[in-house]
Each structure stands twice: as C-alpha cells, then as structure tokens.
Amino acid sequence: MKEIIKQILPFWAIECGQLLQIYPTAWEINSSYVIKIYSDKKQLERNIKISETLLNCDIPVAKTVLTTDGEKYVEYNNRYFLVSHKLPGSNISDIKDQTMAWKMGCAIAQLHTAFIKCEKELEFGDNSLLNEMKGWIRENLATDGWTLIDEKEYSKTAAMLESVYDLLPKQLIHRDVHFGNFLFFEGHLSGYIDFDLSQRNIRIFDVCYFLAGLLAQETDDAFTKLEWIENVKSVIKGYESIIHLTENEKNAIPCVMECIEILFAAYFIGKKDTKHAKDAYNVFHFIQNCESDIIKAIKISEVNV
Template identity: 30%
Template sequence: MNIIDVSTICEPWGINIKETKKLSDRALLLITVNGEKFVLKVKGNVQKTENENNLLRYIKSNSLNVQIPLPNKHGDTIVTHNEISYCLYNFIEGETVCAADSLKNPFIPGLLGETLALLHIIMEKADVSNFIEKNLYNMVSQYALKEIIKVDTGEDVQFIVKTMGAEFQKRIESLPKQLIHRDAHIFNFIFKGYSLSGVIDFEIAEINVRIFDLCYCCTSVLNEVFSDLSAREDWFRFVNEMLDKYNQLNPLTDCEKNSIWHVMLCIQLIFMAYFSNNRPLYKSNKAMLMWIYENKKKITDDIFLSNWD
C-alpha cells in the first residue's frame, strides 16, 4: 500500500500522513505531520468488523486499554477503498516483549495472568449474540487430525490420535466456555515499563473454552524459545506464575486446572494441521506437541497444582 492510497483511505479522518511503517500484513503504523500516531488495519467482513468494534468499545469502557476504532467526519468507523474495508485505530504507546525476555523478566508472567483474568471477567459479560461458538474438540477431531493424517502416518502421530478418545472429548467439552480473545499471542500484549499498556488484535474473538487463551499464550512463548533447552525449563516457571496470578483474580475450576495439558495438545494439533503443507513449520510444531505430550506429569502435577490452594 503506497502513501497515496493511505492518504486517500484516511482522508475522511482528516489526518495528514507523513510516514508509514508496516506492522503486519494487515496493519500499518501511521505518523502524521503533527507527530500523532494511528494504526490503519485491513478488515474483512463488515458485520464481523462491527461486532469486533462494539466489543472493543465495551472492553475500553470497562477500563482495560484496547485499540478502539475512530469515527471519521461522517461518523463511520469502516471505510472502503478498492473494495477493501479499513478501520483506523488509536495507537497504544509501548512495545511488545519477545518470548525470551518474557521468561527472564519476573514481572511479565504475572502481568499476563492479571490481564487475561481481567479481560475474561469483562468479556464474560459482553453481548455475545453475534459471535460464533466453536467446539474445540471438533476442531481437533474433524479438522486437525484429518489434515495431519494426510501428510503424516508415523507411529508417533498414531499414538497421539489414540489419546484423543472419548475420555479426552468428555474432558474438553466439559470445560467452561465464554467469549475469548482467541489470539492471545505474547506479541498481542503491549508493555510500557513495568506495566501492561494494552491488548490488541481481537479480530478472531469467539466463544470457546476459556483456558484456550491461557494455553495459547503459554504455547506462543514456548514456540519462540523451543530450540533453547534451558529456556524450556524456564517456561515451566513462567506458566505456573502466569496461571497462578490468573487464578487469584479469576478462579479456575478444578477441571480447568487439570486440563491445561489437554488444551495445549489441542492447540499444537491445530497448528500442525494449519502448517501441514509447510514442512519446516509442521515439523517444529510436531516437535513441540511431542515434548508437551512427554511432559504431561510435569505440566499436570509438578507445576500447575503444586502451589495452588
């Protein structure tokens, strides 16, 4: 997207763009001639975008900082240019923290646990009438496993497949559900100093297993440091501290506490399926799956329940 297109898209907001910086394939940081900062995002379905924008305003009204859509001079928050929809958002000052640093910084696990706890408390009371409800077990059994078996018939995969039986299904489907972020990757949390300044990217928010957000945040960190064996050991402490802080503010059920390992497996299987046509990424996610599987005792017994009442 060139500066002319950006200026045309942003004209209804009356801002004069000086420079842009790519944040992702779908987001640009805009800096105006006055030094103001905004984020321009490519959006998809208009109705889904409106649902997301309403959710963001609701979360913001409950004192948790998120990027909210800014209305233009016509009162609209969504504009279309060349048949593509866009929204302009306020910029949250701060920076993301890489996974390695999040393991070393003693404040990060607690901040993440606290933020997710508060976010879930707020989102539990949000209007969910226009959000899709997903069945995590069905995502694994009806999508992930079928895609994996197409490209991998090894005995190790078959062994994992056998794990996903009736008992596993009953456990997953009995977990509490609510509206969740669904993309609680470590890079979607913005930090400033020793505090968390905001949460971003709610595009795929949905009704699903509550602890999915917690497990995904944990596995996103593990994925970034997996090649470092010492960092893997630090990861156990990170996860314990994050979940402990979450539990203090928004108590987990016994079933949730005992299902962290199971949901992590689900997440890894979904990623393996997603990357089934990308051999290097498939292999790295499979290695993580097997490592999580082999560390069941440490995850379910030695870490998560050891310090909790």
C-alpha cells in the same frame, strides 16, 4: 498499499507524515494512529463492536477514530479501512521474565472477566476445540497419511480431551494470546489488540495457547524445560489471583496444550508447510514429556495464590 493509504487518509483529516507497516494488514501513522485493512466487512464490524463494548467496561483497547463524516470506517477498492488511536506501550521482548509471566496471567484473567460482563452484548456462535479435533484436524492428518503425528497419538489426545470437555467452562475468549497482542508500558498492561479470532470456546484455551506459544518462539534463546515450567507456574498464579480455575481445568491444561499443537501441525500440513508442521509436532512432544511437571507446577502455584 502505502499510496492507497495516503489517498484515503483525508477522510479522517489526517496528514500522512510517517507511515510504518507493523503487521501484514496494519500500518502505524505518525506514531499516533493505526490503520487496519480488512477484506471481510462482517469481521470488521464485529471487531468494532468488541472494542466499543470493552471500552465501556473500562478495558484498555484502541478507540476508533471517526471520519470527518462521522463514519467508523471507509470502503475503498473493495477493502475496508479502520483507523484507531495508537495505544501506549510495546510488546515484551524478554519472554522469560517471571514477573511479566505473572502479569500476563493477570491480563488474560482481566480480559476474561470483562468478556463475561459484556458477552451478552456480543453475538458469537460456540466454537469447539473438540469438534475441530474430530473434524478438519483429523482429516488433514489422515490425508497426510499420519506421517507426522501417529494416529494412536492423535486418538489418545483427542480421547483425553473428550473425556473432560463437557466439564470445562466456556466463554468468549481472545483466541490469539501472545506478547504481540498484549501491550505493556513501564511494566504495566496498557492495552489489548487484535480481536480478529475472538470466539466462544473453553476458557483455558487462552492460557494454554499462550504457554504453548512460548515454546514455539523462533529465537536463539529457547526455553529450557525448567525455565518454561517456571513460566507455567507464574502465568497460572497470575491468572488465579483474579479467576480461580476449576480442578478439571487444571488437570486438562497439558491435554489442551497438546491439542493446540496438533491443531497447528494439521493447519501447516494443510498449507504444505512442512517446517512449521514439524515445529508444532516438536512442541507437542515436548509438552507430552512435561505432563507431570506441568500438573505439579499448577498445584504449587495453587498453594501460593
């Protein structure tokens, strides 16, 4: 791929000095640009539209670099290449930092606020975590013979989600919130990246995805229960400094996190990836055992907002 990138960079009048792969489909160029490769033209054009719309709302996202012919991307060998300016900042390395947890909560809420403002300009169909739970997720678990997650466990969690789902606010969300996609420079948010999975769904999905994802980090310095609960408190407090969650949302947070981990377990089962499926189940079980502590932490953060 390096050679192909070198061949097409003249379309942007960019000289190829240093070329560094930063993601499976993205390369950093000369510490100044990022080139991303797409196989799906519609997804590429959708992402360009999201970025342009968010920029108009003064949200820090990467700005597209036009080709010398004024085009937004280049098609080459049945792939689509997009070049954007590299945003300042980097990923957070200390995932236990409570101040950064609070700032992440703020950053998620700021993005949600912008999404609400510009959602009418973007065409997205509704996606439903509940429909996924009752659809492909259940099918994958059943096909596997319920060997990892017991059918009763699944049914109880799905029923809890269904009982409150219609009461949960829906909007456009990022859908892939983790420290790798939110950049910080000198302690301040400097940019959002990667809108490949953006969709309309329940609003708290992004918050729950981020919090559950902290437990899934493959690191030697794993969270203790107390450390993670403190992060839950900080993230919710940061989020609610900008957007107030409804009472139904607060009560549904443990259930939504559990559903997300069931989703991951079912996904990895479908990929025959037993290790990561078990990891997801372990996180699911951990969250189950923390339900009352999570609700208590949310209530405490509510008092302090």
